[in-house]
Amino acid sequence: MTSSTRTPTEELSATAGRHLLLNMTPNGSFGQGGQDLFVVRSGEGPYVDDADGRRYIDGLSGLYCCQLGYSYAPEFADAAARQLRELCFSPLWSASAHPTAIELSERLARIAPVDIEHTFFSGGGAEAVETAWKIARRYHALRGDSTRTKAISRRGAYHGLTLGALSLTDDPGLREPYGPGAIETRFVSNTNRFGLAPECADDDVYTARLLAELEAAILAEGPETIALLIAEPVQNRGGCITPPQGYWPGLRTLADRYGFLLVADEVITAFGRLGEWFGGDCYAARPDLVTVAKGITAGYAPMGATLVSSKVTEVINRPGAVLNHGYTFAGHPLSAAIALRSLEIMERDRILDNVRDQQGHLATRMAALTDLPLVGDVRGAGFFYACELVGDLEGGGFSDRARADLVADLVPRRLREAGLLARVYNRAAPLVQIAPPLISDRALLDRIADILTDTLTEASARL
CATH class of the missing domain: 3.40.640.10 (Type I PLP-dependent aspartate aminotransferase-like (Major domain))
Structure with missing residues (x-):
């Protein structure tokens, strides 16, 4: 592919591969011949847009930082x-x-x-x-x-x-x-x-x-x-x-x-x-x-x-x-x-009041995820929650294949495809974590919970 036909993400990924060292990242996996970066270009409210113009709910508040989202610039x-x-x-x-x-x-x-x-x-x-x-x-x-x-x-x-x-x-x-x-x-x-x-x-x-x-x-x-x-x-x-x-x-x-x-x-x-x-x-x-x-x-x-x-x-x-x-x-x-x-x-803008008003509803929506076979536990408080996933082995562990297929691939891919940025850990305890902006209203929290439900339901069926 010539540079004139590359997408903005591909162009930026190639440049980053030549010059930028990322935090907590296998940097050699990106750049020429490697996978593309996820490049965030702009933000509005609780959403961010990538370099190719796709919009996502920022379900992690920019790694727990952007309490107010992106509209107060x-x-x-x-x-x-x-x-x-x-x-x-x-x-x-x-x-x-x-x-x-x-x-x-x-x-x-x-x-x-x-x-x-x-x-x-x-x-x-x-x-x-x-x-x-x-x-x-x-x-x-x-x-x-x-x-x-x-x-x-x-x-x-x-x-x-x-x-x-x-x-x-x-x-x-x-x-x-x-x-x-x-x-x-x-x-x-x-x-x-x-x-x-x-x-x-x-x-x-x-x-x-x-x-x-x-x-x-x-x-x-x-x-x-x-x-x-x-x-x-x-x-x-x-x-x-x-x-x-x-x-x-x-x-x-x-x-x-x-x-x-x-x-x-x-x-x-x-x-x-x-x-x-x-x-x-x-x-x-x-x-x-x-x-x-x-x-x-x-x-x-x-x-x-x-x-x-x-x-x-x-x-x-x-x-x-x-x-x-x-x-x-x-x-x-x-x-x-x-x-x-x-x-x-x-x-x-009474941001703390918004969290206090909505946290009970979010807790209820998140707790319902434990009905899914893949979800062993849900825990958290406020606007800060995680699902611990359980797998196909006795005691809830994951076989190498299930971990690779579900935790490393299907779950993070489906969440991103559905327009939600969440954190998916692939370590000793596989986890899906959210920490949405504190400006989130009930409709947005429901949308986050719906995406989690749909994604983990599909993963449970695959398990």
């Missing part, structure tokens, strides 16, 4: 233009700051979990997690607890791909190519009940079991060596895993008992994904630090942040103490202005 452009006319850049460095970052930090303190009063800005989620680790280490060192050099995370968790954050991520395929982790980390069970004994359906029983396992791990490692425990209010990796009642208060009790800091990784769950400003509020979480990114700017600019409790800042802000950590572009004026505008829009 004029407002964000106005906020950006105002900021750029006034100040294009100034670092938060060496006793220097700028008004927009100061205003955003004050705004975040007003909506943050109880006792969270300070913000350290960064460029994204992994940097926010790295910052949480370094603040925790600095906190303990200033208190004379220099032996606290270990972390606790949960099995299957993902907290980022920089070397520190990667140490807290339980995925050997991601960690092992880069050698030993930078942080010694003990992994404990997450809160996924699927496939467990029937008594784990009882919240009190299950919470007690999880907290007993965690306490045993703390004691085995030595409480005096643990700097922090990090967990997501709803764990993304493994499929929107919600906690049982009492779990987060139990984490708070153990953190206080043994002296480590509790970190809520809210990179995905903050800013309305679960119907609250912070997802941990749904589960009575009382963290010492909170990591955020993604939805803080609704995807209109890059930004991350680590929110810090007064308990911690009382130590790290002691006279003469230096927080010797930073990023050149932390709290960039443009990103800060866009984050402020995003928070303003969410309040003005």
Whole structure:
């Protein structure tokens, strides 16, 4: 095919194959002689259009970022233009700051979990997690607890791909190519009940079991060596895993008992994904630090942040103490202005109320998918759900053929053909995940559920 007869997607794929390295992608599979990329050209409302003009429901909110969809660009452009006319850049460095970052930090303190009063800005989620680790280490060192050099995370968790954050991520395929982790980390069970004994359906029983396992791990490692425990209010990796009642208060009790800091990784769950400003509020979480990114700017600019409790800042802000950590572009004026505008829009247009109003209906539609033979479990909250698929082998596993035919091919292909962008995992636990924009109305949520139903019904018949 000559270049004059190529589609826009084919042209762009060929150029990308020559010059662009994609994230988390077998880059050698694309380009000349390889498969085409999925190239997103534009967006409107909850939809995106590809380079060839086909329209899709963005059922993942641009990888959990675009809380407001794609129709607020004029407002964000106005906020950006105002900021750029006034100040294009100034670092938060060496006793220097700028008004927009100061205003955003004050705004975040007003909506943050109880006792969270300070913000350290960064460029994204992994940097926010790295910052949480370094603040925790600095906190303990200033208190004379220099032996606290270990972390606790949960099995299957993902907290980022920089070397520190990667140490807290339980995925050997991601960690092992880069050698030993930078942080010694003990992994404990997450809160996924699927496939467990029937008594784990009882919240009190299950919470007690999880907290007993965690306490045993703390004691085995030595409480005096643990700097922090990090967990997501709803764990993304493994499929929107919600906690049982009492779990987060139990984490708070153990953190206080043994002296480590509790970190809520809210990179995905903050800013309305679960119907609250912070997802941990749904589960009575009382963290010492909170990591955020993604939805803080609704995807209109890059930004991350680590929110810090007064308990911690009382130590790290002691006279003469230096927080010797930073990023050149932390709290960039443009990103800060866009984050402020995003928070303003969410309040003005009652975005949280929309999630609260629609989440029960979405939960009902998603739960109905468990009637299909291919769907073993549905779990999630707010606008954040996953279906765990079960296959043709005893115990629900997939044969190699069924995994290749259904999970790797038919399900993602049919979803895309039906106009829905969703996430289909093809790992130890095959999953289909959705996280639609928070502006989605009932009709759109029904359309998403209908596409999932039709696709998984066809796959079940093929199984």
